[in-house]
Amino acid sequence: MMKSSAFTPPHPPPCLPLQGEGWGGDGVVHAKPLLTLDAVGKRFGGLTALDGVSLQVNAGTIYGLIGPNGAGKTTLFNCMTGLYSLSSGRILLDGLAIHGLKPHAIVQRGFARTFQNIRLFANMTALENVMVGRHPRTHTGILGAVLRTPAARREEAEIRATAHGLLARVGLQHHARALAGHLPYGAQRRLEIARALATEPAILALDEPVAGMNPSERRDMADLFVRLRGESQLTLLLIEHDVKLVMGLCDRVAVLDYGRLIAEGTPTTVQRDPAVIAAYLGVGHSA
């Protein structure tokens, strides 16, 4: 499992699209990006879903991933989080290869995610959902659980307290005992984020977190993202269709179209990129 880490390069690979400003959008070139995708490819049979996608995400940024439907955004998420295996390329988290690892091992390394079609444990309470999220950071085994050793009891109390804290953080403190499946849609999205946060990620990938929300809910979510980044130095990776939200929120944006990276840079640069405009407005096609 660890074999690939031997190939970690000391510097970012040179094959990245370097248009736009320097790394991080603040003009400062950081030596070590948190997440590096190096020529990531994914084929399903004859279909090429991802074609040599390379990008870098720096720690503490909010990074947007946009593109038309079917561009391969969710596929890229699934590749990064270990649900799909790569056909080619590498993914490095904090300099260590994570491609080829099992999903739980990637979470263990500090990469958490949410799903486009919310995947909560619907018949468990909101609190229990977040408590499950503590799993990779806790250790009680069969013996500890059966004997209820002092260490196990301490850990259980910690799990519960942390889970309550996280629910409060996403604004669900009054829904702790509600069933996840019975929560309103927006609350379910928040709960999924709280569950992901419980795994103590360094980077959190959100797959269309504001889809189906009204403008005020969207603003609340955007506030939450900014707060998360500010409070806990969290790096956020965001798939989103709402271009306005992405442009207002993200430090950098990558645009996918037909599995290829067609643009990468600060929102303002990307917005002016002719390839992006063509992909979104269908220049060359009759609309």
Added chain:
Amino acid sequence: MFKRAYRHLQGHPRLALLLVAVLLAILPFLTSGLLGNSWVRMLDLALLYVLLALGLNIVVGYAGLLDLGYIAFYALGAYFYAWLASPHFGLHLPFWVILPLGTAFAAAFGLLLGAPTLRLRGDYLAIVTLGFGEIIRIFMNNLDAPINLTNGPQGMDLIDPVSIGGLAFSGTQTIFGINFPAIHLYYYLFLAFTLLAIGIAYRLQHSRIGRAWAAIREDEIAAAATGINTRNIKLLAFAMGATFGGLAGGLFASFQGFISPDSFNLMESILILCMIVLGGMGHIPGVIVGALLLTVLPEALRYIGDLQRLWLGEVIVDAANLRMLIFGLALVLMMLYRPAGLWPSRQRQRELVAEGEVALHEQETLVDARR
């Protein structure tokens, strides 16, 4: 009157606990006095089935892995006991040595079964585990040659009864001037193990491990994406279930003094599964009720012949046929009218009963999504 007494007890949990303890303590004497010693035997067997059901409940009820070969672990525990405490190999180790070893032996086989089946779910897993159960039984049936390990279809007998500190569980023993027939002693032994198993199952369910099992049952992909090592946690469920099965098997061997492959057929696996489905999957009180009911009910239905003679003067339908018919009918009706089981956990009830509501809820979600 009962209602008032019940309410009163609800307010006094200690008193209720004391009453239950006294009832459990005098139950074998009550039973033998009212119904005869054969019913005390039934009680002993019922407790073994409770143990088995609690074990299978970990695999099926908690982790959601449908296991149709669970009886194999019961068989392994029983044969393990017989190997180390019968004239077959001339070994006569004490039971407190064999039981831990036997449960570990069964747990090892639990891992062995679990490992290749981890990628399978639902129907496919059920078929593979069913095959495993049959393989073990057929092995037991045929391992009398070239080396006679299991004595084949004849089975192994003269298995040592349990003996604690010189007190052998055979014949009638007098303790403090009270006569305890062996089946009474076994009752207390099995009761102790059952209570222990209940405690273990309860604590596991309400622990980090239990939550991980529930998460896997609910959504395996989400569980993996939440950092749960689904492979290990599933293996753990198989191993824990096998542990309970192996323990019950060892107790069964010493209790019966005789085991043969016939005792470990597919019907037994299905019966245990019925117990937990009928009682309420994933809910310990439900599982216990299911196990007791499905052990006692078929026996009680034997009296149908006597009832016919009493009311109609003659036996019109053979009791043996009728009782299985009624038993089957009872199962069908139960599943129709209480699909979540007799005494389901709140969570299971929601999973099963609320399906109509879920559809409605999804519609609402869609409406939300369109906003």
